[in-house]
Every structure is written in C-alpha cells, then in structure tokens.
Amino acid sequence: MVRRSRAVAARGSPLTAAAAGDSRPTDAHHPGEVVFYTHTLCPYAHRVSLALAEGRVPHTCVEVDLSRKPEWFTAKGLRLVPALEWPATGEVRKESADLVGLLCERYPGAAERLLPGGSVTWAEAEAALRVCDAGFVSSGMAFLGGGWTVPRTPSRGKTVARTRFERDLDALDRMLEAAGGPYLLGDALSAADVLVWPFAERIELGCRALLDLRMADDDDGEGSPSKWRAVAAWCAAMASRDSVRDLAAPERPLLDAWQRTGRLDFFDYETASVATLREEGKSG
Numbered sequence: 001m002v003r004r005s006r007a008v009a010a011r012g013s014p015l016t017a018a019a020a021g022d023s024r025p026t027d028a029h030h031p032g033e034v035v036f037y038t039h040t041l042c043p044y045a046h047r048v049s050l051a052l053a054e055g056r057v058p059h060t061c062v063e064v065d066l067s068r069k070p071e072w073f074t075a076k077g078l079r080l081v082p083a084l085e086w087p088a089t090g091e092v093r094k095e096s097a098d099l100v101g102l103l104c105e106r107y108p109g110a111a112e113r114l115l116p117g118g119s120v121t122w123a124e125a126e127a128a129l130r131v132c133d134a135g136f137v138s139s140g141m142a143f144l145g146g147g148w149t150v151p152r153t154p155s156r157g158k159t160v161a162r163t164r165f166e167r168d169l170d171a172l173d174r175m176l177e178a179a180g181g182p183y184l185l186g187d188a189l190s191a192a193d194v195l196v197w198p199f200a201e202r203i204e205l206g207c208r209a210l211l212d213l214r215m216a217d218d219d220d221g222e223g224s225p226s227k228w229r230a231v232a233a234w235c236a237a238m239a240s241r242d243s244v245r246d247l248a249a250p251e252r253p254l255l256d257a258w259q260r261t262g263r264l265d266f267f268d269y270e271t272a273s274v275a276t277l278r279e280e281g282k283s284g
C-alpha cells in the first residue's frame with residue numbers, strides 16, 4: 001500500500017522538522033525514501049508538495065527557515081527550496097518543474113496520476129506551464145505589484161497592468177475551454193495544474209482581496225461571479241481537492257502578512273510557515 005504523504009496526512013500541523021535556523025532534520029530517513037526540503041509558503045515548493053500529495057509518493061518533509069538557512073542545508077550545496085534528496089544514494093536534485101518531472105519518471109503512481117490515462121505527456125504539461133508562465137502568471141504578478149511586491153491597501157490597480165492581465169485571463173479561459181476543462185489539460189488533474197496552481201492561487205487571492213478583480217467565484221455564491229467562466233471552473237475544481245485545501249495557507253493571516261510587509265515572499269526575511277499562519281489565524 002502506498003503510504004500517504006505526511007505533508008497532507010498531517011493536516012494543519014507543522015512539517016516534520018522545526019523551522020529554527022539551527023534546526024536539523026529530525027525524522028529518521030527510510031532507505032529509498034525521498035526527503036523533501038521545502039518551505040510551506042514558497043510557491044515553487046508548493047508545486048512539488050502538490051505533486052507528492054497527488055502522486056501519493058511516500059516522503060519525509062523538512063521545512064527550511066529561509067530567513068535563517070541552517071548550515072546542514074547549505075552544506076548540501078543548496079540555497080533554494082524546493083529540493084529532493086534520496087538518502088540511500090545521496091542524490092540531491094532541485095528546480096521545482098524538474099522535480100515534478102522526476103517524480104513522474106521515478107514513481108509509477110505519480111506518473112499515473114499526474115500524466116493521467118497515459119494520454120497526457122510530460123511535454124504537454126511543460127508546454128502548458130510555459131504558456132501560463134508567459135501569460136496570466138507573468139501579467140498577474142505584474143498587476144499584483146510587480147515582481148514579488150504586493151499592494152498594502154486594496155485598490156483597483158493600474159489600468160495598463162489590469163488590461164494586460166484581463167487579456168491573459170481571456171486567453172486562459174479559451175485554453176481551458178479548448179481542453180474541455182475543468183483542468184488545464186482536460187477532465188483530469190495533471191502535472192500542468194500542479195505546476196501552475198501555486199501561482200494562480202496567490203494571484204487569485206491578491207486580486208480578489210486587494211485589487212477588486214475576481215478570477216474565481218465565491219465559495220458561498222455571494223459576491224459578483226468571475227467573468228471568466230472556465231477559469232472559475234478550474235479554480236473551483238482545484239479548490240475542491242484535498243491536496244489543495246491541505247497545503248493552502250489561511251487567507252486572512254497570509255493577506256495580513258503580505259500587507260504588513262508589502263511582499264509576497266516575506267518568508268524569505270522572517271520566520272514564518274503555513275503552520276504559524278494557521279496558529280495566528282486561530283488566535284487573531
């Protein structure tokens with residue numbers, strides 16, 4: 001039986017290693033098992049955590065405090081998360097999209113679920129990623145604030161950036177319709193969704209809460225619906241998945257952190273994680 005990934009099984013709990021700067025991996029490594037170096041707020045690491053969860057790949061998670069990188073992390077030649085290590089051989093690999101591809105290559109369960117029905121190829125998933133990256137992801141990040149910045153107060157946003165982003169959402173809508181939806185490559189989730197979603201999730205939240213633009217419909221059917229119907233259906237399909245719900249940061253504390261710091265990547269500069277934001281959400 002495939003062991004369910006701990007990141008997902010341990011709903012709402014911190015991952016297996018402490019986030020302190022001098023922390024060490026605390027979990028015993030099982031020979032042959034893969035170790036996932038992550039930061040739960042990093043969108044690139046989020047791609048890999050979704051792939052591990054959806055692909056049901058047994059793994060050990062090690063959360064790395066990026067604001068105080070531990071020595072054991074840099075000693076592995078690592079500077080960024082995500083990374084995967086196979087302790088049995090000492091092999092360490094990085095780059096989020098490559099890691100998702102590697103999981104599909106090495107774990108038949110991941111290939112079966114992320115390249116569904118044998119009809120979706122890795123090349124198609126990569127092509128969809130390229131189209132989305134050059135389209136709504138790039139213009140969405142620019143609209144949100146440019147680079148990794150984010151507005152501190154809600155507004156309607158700059159007209160030119162908004163127009164470009166809306167045009168790219170039109171294109172995404174057409175792409176989803178052409179694929180038949182609700183997912184990027186058709187009626188089943190694939191590696192394309194796993195690669196693109198972490199950015200879509202952040203852009204959707206920032207646009208809804210800070211810039212008065214809706215990619216998705218509200219859960220409760222309240223508020224104005226998104227004008228991009230296929231995009232809204234994609235967001236709803238993704239949001240209904242356990243992996244997506246389990247790995248997401250709570251919205252209010254995440255928005256508070258974005259607005260306090262003016263940065264989407266505030267966790268590069270201060271100790272924070274999905275788990276600590278969840279705690280803040282409970283006490284706030």
Ligand SMILES: N[C@@H](CCC(=O)N[C@@H](CS)C(=O)NCC(=O)O)C(=O)O
Binds near residue numbers: 039043044095268
């Ligand atoms: N191209 C890399 C980007 C990874 C990346 O930028 N990770 C950020 C966190 S979101 C990081 O590790 N930042 C630490 C630093 O810049 O020192 C990938 O796709 O894996």
